[in-house]
Amino acid sequence: MGWPGYIRINSVHQGDQDGVNGVYHINAVDCVTQFQLVAICEKTSVASRLPVILQLLDGCPFVILGFHADNGSEYINYQVAGLLETSRVEFTTSRPRHFNDTALAESKNGAVMRKHLDSAQIPPHAPGLVNDFCANHLNPYVNLHCPCFFPETITDAKGKERKCDRCEEMKTPYEKLKSLPMPVSISKPASPLSN
DSSP states (O other), rough: OOOOOOOEEEEEEOBBBTTTTOOEEEEEETTTTTTTEEEEEOOOSSHHHHHHHHHHHHSSSBHHHEEEEETTTTTSSSHHHHHHHHHTEEEEOTTOGGGGGGHHHHHHIIIIIIHOOSOOOOOTTTTHHHHHHHHIHHHHHHHOOOBOOEEHHHHHSSSSSSEEOGGGGGGGGHHHHHOOOOGGGEEEEETTTOO
């Protein structure tokens, strides 16, 4: 899986306050480039979550080939499966008791979402405003200006593999995407990042 397009998706509840439910962040991160898109939905219902998932899939600058979620019912349902099937996207879920299956998305929850959107409650009437902020400011900032480590696997003389983060391999998700020899079949021509 050396091509971009295999995303990990995760939901984060923003919190309740005074008996009022907070909104939910949906965080989608590509495995290869660490390209990240964040969106907000008001409820956990499929009716409010499905348009947000579609917005995230359409916002990626490459064709989505794989969609990996945890075992939550917000993603394991007929509506999401039907949406992914019409786009011919492979749908996988985490293995039971393997919390590191969505570790990349989980790590971005704290490093990006909690850092920039805080952990205080966002009122349920404000997801449109926060979505505009994410689409117009947060997502471009994270993908164009925030460098990430891309670990290199090193095998020692005994055959043991270990991950090594080298400063030379530190790039923004956009720089990593542009450095890959992508086939034309998985890049979206209408994407602002395809230039």
